[in-house]
Amino acid sequence: QVHVVESGGGLVQAGGSLRLSCAASSSRFNVNGMGWYRQRPGEQREFVARITSGGATDYGDSVKGRFSISRDRAKPTLYLQMNNLKPEDTAVYYCKAVYGNRDYWGQGTQVTVSS
Numbered sequence: 001q002v003h004v005v006e007s008g009g010g011l012v013q014a015g016g017s018l019r020l021s022c023a024a025s026s027s028r029f030n031v032n033g034m035g036w037y038r039q040r041p042g043e044q045r046e047f048v049a050r051i052t053s054g055g056a057t058d059y060g061d062s063v064k065g066r067f068s069i070s071r072d073r074a075k076p077t078l079y080l081q082m083n084n085l086k087p088e089d090t091a092v093y094y095c096k097a098v099y100g101n102r103d104y105w106g107q108g109t110q111v112t113v114s115s
Helices: none
Strands: 002-007 010-013 018-026 031-039 046-052 057-059 067-072 077-082 091-099 102-105 109-114
Touching (some): 031 067, 057 067
Antiparallel strands (some): 091 109
């Protein structure tokens, strides 16, 4: 059984920072990749950042230069360091873990950025 759990969301002032965490586990499989997505109310879920099993990263255009994704290879645990936050970053952030060729999603964590 696969479990994906996000944490670290909250309320921050514009220009501030926040660090999200995602713990993913499976009793049967090793994770192949992990990433972050976000969804604003009434909008489609959008890509934020991802990291491959080899450590390569990429980012959505709206967060480049401000967000940084990293991973603890031992657990695994995924992190998203968010700096210089803007009100438009307000969204529910979801962690995605890939086991085999299937996607597993966490419950989401709310990030709210005040102006």
